Amino acid sequence: MIHTLLVLLACQLAGEAAARLLGLAVPGPVIGMLLMLGILVALPRFAALARPTAEGILANLSLLFVPAGVGVVGHISTLGTQAVALLVALVVSTVLAIAAGAGAFVLVARLTGAGDD
Template structure:
């Protein structure tokens, strides 16, 4: 399991190194995931070996949201003072993102000749 975690972290480090070294706008972990995907395609045995460790990490993914919850509790006074504008911004940006996503889908579907 330690070797598998080290492999995952090594690909993340490699992605960070490439991203920062070349000054790319793509985040390092994304580059690392693409490289890891290529590694898994080239070596299916490695993918099968790392799968249990990856599933274990995914099953505890909710622990990563603890810092966000602590941040919210730490700024409750700010949330109380600006709660309505924050809520409106969240609702508006969510609706806008859904609308833009739908419009892009429809546009690409028409462009490629697919059914809408």
């Protein structure tokens, strides 16, 4: 488990270093994730060894939301004064996300020739 976590953190560190040194617009963790994907594809034996660690991390993923919850509670007064703006931003972004998803679906349906028979 320690070795898998070490490889995971090394990939993230390499991604961060690459993003900063090369001035890329892509976040370092995304580059690290792609590097980890490459390792998992290239080394199936490592993928099998990493599976228990990955399952353990995923089983406890809800713990990663605790810091976000603490941050929300810590800034509850700010949230109260900005409630209307936050609500408008939430509703508008939700509507735009649904519209973008529907537009992408329609575009793909047209490109693939799927009709509404």
